[in-house]
Every structure is written in C-alpha cells, then in structure tokens.
Amino acid sequence: MVFVMLVGVGLLTGVTTVLFGFGGGFVAVPVVVWADAVLGADAMRVATATSALVMVVNAAFATAVTPRRVLRALRGSGGLLVLLTAGASAGAFAARLAPAGLARWAFVGYVALTIVDLLLRPGFVRPHPRTAVATDAPRPLPAALGAPIGAVAAFLGVGGSVMTVPAMRRAGHPMRVATSLANPLTLAIALPATAVSLCVAAVPAASDAHVHLVGLLDYRAASALLLGALPVIAVLRRRPPRIPDRTHAWAYVGLLALVSIVMLLLS
Secondary structure, eight states: OHHHHHHHHHHHHHHHHHHHOOOSHHHHHHHHHHHTGGGGGGHHHHHHHHHHHHHHHHHHHHHHTSOHHHHGGGTTOHHHHHHHHHHHHHHHHHHHHSOHHHHHHHHHHHHHHHHHHHHHSTTSSSOOTTTTTOOSOOOOOOGGGHHHHHHHHHHHTOTTHHHHHHHHHHTTOOHHHHHHHHHHHHHHHHHHHHHHHHHSOOOTHHHHTTOOEETTEEHHHHHHHHHHHHHHHHHHHHSOOOOOHHHHHHHHHHHHHHHHHHHHHHO
16 A cells, blocks of 8 residues: 555656656655654655655656757756765765754755745745846856755755755746756756665664665665656656746745645654
C-alpha cells in the first residue's frame, strides 16, 4: 500500500517538475518522512537524501526534453553552475552532521519565509514598478548566488528551485521559462548531494525497521516516486498546459504553503 501511495505522489512530483521546476524535493521530502516514520528523527535525513536522488533523475530527464531555445538563457552561466555544485557539496555534508530534527524545522521555516517574501516583495506575484513596463532582456543570475543557494538547497533537500525560480522571475523571465531553467540548476545541486548521501553510513535502526537503504537513500521509495514521475514529465513536456503567468505564480506560492502545512502536521 505504501508503495502504491508513493507512486501516486510520484505522479505529483512529475507535475511539479514541469510546472514549477521542483525536481521532487518539496513533494518527496514530506512523503518519505511519512513513509519512513519508523526511523524516528533519522527519517528526515533519509528523506532529504532520497529526495536528492529523485531530483537527479527528474531534473535530468526534464532538462533533456526542454527545448534548446529555452536552455540558451543559461548560456554563460558556467560559474554559477560550478558554485551551485560546490555549495551543494558543503550543504549535503552539513546535513549529515547536523542534529536530525534541525533540518525538518529549517525546512518549514525556510518555506514560510519564502512565502512571505514572494507575497510581500514585488516582482513575483505582482510586477515590480521598475520592471512592469521594461523592455530589456532578462538578466542572468549572478554567479555569486550559486554557493549559498546550493548549500541551503542541499541541506534542506529542496533542489534550489524555491530560490532560483523567484530569482529568475525577478530577473525578467516569465514563469514558464523560469521553471524550465530551474531543472538544470537543480541537477547541479542534486548530483553532489546524492553522491554524499551514498558515501554516508546507513541509519542503524533501518534494518530493525525493515527499511532498505543504500547509504542514506531509500531506494524503494525513490523507485516508486520515479515510476510515477517520469511518464508525467514526458507527457507534459510534449504538451505543456497553457497557464496565465500570474495564475502560474500564485499556484507556485500555494504549493509552497501546502507543503509547509504537511511538514508541520508530520512534526
């Protein structure tokens, strides 16, 4: 029954990967915490590690099927990608050393602060006065943002889209483009985070709880999530839904709010 429910949630992660640039992190973390609740406080560590693996596959597949003309917006972003990877490596190591409960409350707190920022600061759900009538081309993300985004994203297991999508939207991209570009950036974060998780010793309580891990990765949960997600990504990338830009932005905020509520209920 748990496997079937994880496949169903995987369908949702496929939708969020395409529509919001979430490779699975924000949806996968709460559901793996629930599925592996028998691990106690260590469930969050396993969830963030498993989420990273799901994001690697989802983001790689979504990037591969994204039109090249959209990906050209990242041309010249080599420095950003390198710093995202470096920051993610540091964040992943920090997550393995931090107290188990810290990541869960940091996850909830960061999402809540992000929602407040998106609602109160202009440029996401409502246009910025200086850009409302601007005709300039979208600006690239500063490379200096790579290290902090990568570190926070890997520590929380969220993939970085919660930071990169708002940043790219405020840089002048519509939601459709910002969410598409989030996937290759997520890949740069999730790859080192997954590598770190594979090298960490498994949770001792996992064998007694009959949770099968490789390092910190729950490969059964990851398989179920990907089984649901990949077909959805293929279909939605081929036939993307037409969503008004402002509605798309509000839906992004709504999803963040829903995930934070779920994490609070699981705490």
